[in-house]
Amino acid sequence: xSFKFSREDAADLINMIRRRRPQWTEKGILSQLQTAAEHGAxxxxxxxxxxxxxxxxxxxxxxxxxxxxxxxxxxxxxVNLSGARYCVECNPARKHPIADMTQVGPGQWICDGHGPGxxxxx
Ligand SMILES: [Zn+2]
Numbered sequence: 001x002s003f004k005f006s007r008e009d010a011a012d013l014i015n016m017i018r019r020r021r022p023q024w025t026e027k028g029i030l031s032q033l034q035t036a037a038e039h040g041a042x043x044x045x046x047x048x049x050x051x052x053x054x055x056x057x058x059x060x061x062x063x064x065x066x067x068x069x070x071x072x073x074x075x076x077x078x079v080n081l082s083g084a085r086y087c088v089e090c091n092p093a094r095k096h097p098i099a100d101m102t103q104v105g106p107g108q109w110i111c112d113g114h115g116p117g118x119x120x121x122x
Contacts, residue, residue, distance in 0.1 A: 017029055
């Protein structure tokens with residue numbers, strides 16, 4: 001059985017998941033990733049499913065990684081890398097050129113003034 005992503009990729013993904021869901025065990029997550037790999041999931045697919053899972057408040061255990069709803073591909077929400085975005089930290093909300101922003105989540109952007117490590121400047 002050749003997997004479309006490696007054990008090292010899985011380890012990186014587990015770290016990404018556990019940063020957001022620290023109560024989930026490495027073993028529990030790995031077991032779900034292995035199942036996904038055995039069904040032919042690519043790294044991109046499993047990463048997308050992981051992101052959908054950690055963004056889903058109903059996902060309470062690693063088993064949620066395999067929920068069908070987390071594997072539905074949405075092609076309509078293509079990332080638009082031009083123009084301006086609202087900063088989720090600026091209050092009141094302000095738009096900034098995309099070049100001055102960092103994406104922090106699906107549809108969520110913060111401006112350079114609110115970038116990582118700059119929270120104290122708010
Ligand atoms: Zn801002």
